[in-house]
Amino acid sequence: MNYVAAENLTKSYGIRTLFKNISFNINEGEKIAIVAKNGSGKSTLLKILMGKEIADSGNVIINKDIQVVLFDQEIDFDSHLTIDEYMMTLHSEPIQALKNYHKSLESTDSEFIEKALAEMEVHKAWDLENEMKQILSQLKITDLNAKMGNLSGGQIKRVALAKLLTETRAEHRHTLLIMDEPTNHLDVEMVEWLENYLNKAKITLLLVTHDRYFLDSVCDIIWEMEDQNLFFHNGSYATYLENKMIREDNMEATIDKANNLYRKELEWMRRQPKARTTKSKSRIDAFYETEKVAKTDTRKQGLELDFEMKRLGNKILELKNIDKSFGDKVLLKDFSYTFQRGEKVGIIGKNGAGKSTLLNIIQGFEKANQGEIETGETIHFGYFSQKGLQYKEDERVIDFIKEAAEYYPLANGKSLSASQFLRLFLFDDQTQYSPISKLSGGEKRRLHLMYILYQNPNFLIFDEPTNDLDLPTLTVLENFLQQFQGSLIIVSHDRYFMDRIVDHILAFEGDGKIKDFVGNFSEYRESKKIEDGNQKQDDKKIKTAEEKNSDKPTEPVASKNQNSKKKLSFKEQRELETIEKEMPDFEKTRAKILEQLNNETDYEKIASLSAELENISEKLELHEMRWLELQELLGE
The missing domain is CATH 3.40.50.300 (P-loop containing nucleotide triphosphate hydrolases)
Structure with a gap:
């Protein structure tokens, strides 16, 4: 399904042309990143797609069956609203159902209450409410009664991001999600969560970001805006760099050829009389085109310089x-x-x-x-x-x-x-x-x-x-x-x-x-994950032991024969063997479910996996408790 078709778009501000005669298509399911230096027109192009700017020439056709949603650098909001009220300013049927449901909680009108509950079911608003809470939690937005006007710039951006992601889930129509630098003001955990969310979500995305790991993980198409043109690259950031280098090398070869031709044509031009004939006009026009190519500035912006830094003493x-x-x-x-x-x-x-x-x-x-x-x-x-x-x-x-x-x-x-x-x-x-x-x-x-x-x-x-x-x-x-x-x-x-x-x-x-x-940073993150995993295992063992000890009745020390051991019955021995065999399988299953939950964005699957996790955790806990009881009978 084609979402957007643009033909020959041109946009200038005064004498400065941002892009000229660019054309492109955006199709369902594509995840596209735009790469360009600041001032090249990235944000302007996004605003044209949103209808907030008008191109000087060209056409943009947006499929009538889709909605276009923008996450912008500049965020509009009413400073008097609470975070919860701001989130509820979304315009969709599930959100309206949520509003009516919350009103019904304070109502005594049984007919209104019944209607509100029916709307929640029809529009699957229960799912949306849970989804909204999860998104807010992941973005570290916990106090929903806080006023928007009292938030920091980073907090405002995170709330706006939560609202945008909720909006894409609330709408049942096809959505083109446009995001301009979404990772600014997010810490690493939030960036990794958002990266995973967008990577797994079935959405169509147009993204501007400077985070290359984020870009590589989420997008598989790169648009490069340079010299008023738009170049297309399928693949990773590394593929884009390789393609760009090849294009620049080809341009250098083209300019070398144009320079050689330019010198010959310049000599011919100088020999011509002022009153030039019609016969030579095409050659004259070709000369000016050749001159334009020959004078193209391809100076590389590298920094292979030998700096003279101010002297550093022994003490830093x-x-x-x-x-x-x-x-x-x-x-x-x-x-x-x-x-x-x-x-x-x-x-x-x-x-x-x-x-x-x-x-x-x-x-x-x-x-x-x-x-x-x-x-x-x-x-x-x-x-x-x-x-x-x-x-x-x-x-x-x-x-x-x-x-x-x-x-x-x-x-x-x-x-x-x-x-x-x-x-x-x-x-x-x-x-x-x-x-x-x-x-x-x-x-x-x-x-x-x-x-x-x-x-x-x-x-x-x-x-x-x-x-x-x-x-x-x-x-x-x-x-x-x-x-x-x-x-x-x-x-x-x-x-x-x-x-x-x-x-x-x-x-x-x-x-x-x-x-x-x-x-480096990635090595630290890997080390931290291993350390946190080991700590969780240690905490779990301590908690299990403490819970077991808290359930035991207090007995005088003298009543225990510490040196005695009891043999298990045949039935108890078989039970112990079965438990020791099943516990590792339960652990593996639980770990697998946790991994699936971390990578899942679909609420129905999240709910199903959560139920499975609760069931397997309960079984594992019962096995651990019984294993401890049997070990005590053995005197171990």
Whole structure:
């Protein structure tokens, strides 16, 4: 089934053309990711599909039998509504049935109550209510009576995401789900849950994201927006990179041929008299087309540079026995760490665990309750925070960068001008002389990041640098940081970015505890899963033993003959053998059901699996209790 058909779409703002004559189709079940640098028109294209923007030319045909749902960067909401009320602003029959049911709970009208219950059954609203609660729980939204106006930006985004996912489940029509950077403001557990949810859900998806692991897991088609065109790639992110490289190599070969032809044709053009004949007009037109190809700018935006970093002394940064609390909430407890020259450390943990607080303490923006910080005399911090770019009204991009320095030094004695450095971070000549106020949100983030790096610090501190950055910029940043010789601290939820850059993890695990782990992000996550699994097994054994002991009547010690053993009857011996044989099978079945539950998004299957889990857990518990009783009879 075809959802969307677009033909020859063109969109410009003033003299700037975002895309020209692009055509595409979206079919049922496809999961598509859009990749482009900020300012290329990704968000504009999404708004055109939503009917919020109009293309300059071309046609968009959306199947009348589908609904299009957008998860946008900008979220509209009534600040006076509670989270529960906001969730109920959805327009669908199951949601209306839910509203009527909740009203009926306060009603004494038996006819209204009966009608509300019937609507719940007809529209399967019981299932939707459970689905909504599960989604909210996974996104760590627990207080449904909280006012939307009192939530943080990250909380608002998570509530809006929960509403969107509920809406796609509530509607029985075909749905095209459009998501613009859905993983921003989500911690790792939430990202992994959403990744799994979208991967398993039977939906049609158009996605913009900078999270490459997320992209690879969820999408199998990539649209690349570049140079006003749209290129299509079937497969993974790696396939897209390979295809892009082949296309660029082919373009280089085409330009080389055009350059050779251009030189010959230019010589011919110069020999022609001013009054050219009609006979040569086609050749003249061809000359201008050849000139256009020959002058195509294919300069690679790589960063193979030999930087002259400010000197690092022997002492870098040392934290000794740092404590930090806000009231009863402990963020840091007796934390000590010595940073080494060239060390690249990743800091991870749940939102509110204290990661940003540690960065502020290191730089002297906040004071620790206790402890000592020693910073080397040669250290020059470069701090990329989440506060955003500060600039003067109507200030141009190039002038803003030149305020920091005219040139960026290289180790070979040469230097890069401000304009050359801007070009390395994907700001073309036209954009460099534009007012900062005209940049997109992502372009402002890129400029802010570049401004920090351009000041040539020797100790970089990044707090969520990848939020709202496009994939081309992330590639440039990663190349820069891999060559960076100074020390580096990164707070980020971007798994791919962290795996490429850091080799040491400080994990905030709650209550002031920080785990020091040598390895990259994925290695830490794998280690943590194994550790948590072992802990659950230990807790279960302790709980089973405690429950058994609590049920036993208290007996005087003297009444027990500790050295005696009792033989089991034939029947009891057979029972013990059967239990010992069945218990491992029950454990395997239970583990399999849990795995299925973790990967399932269909509520009916979730309900069925939950019933199976309860049944098998009950059987396993009865077997464990009886096994303990039989072991006691043996005196073991």
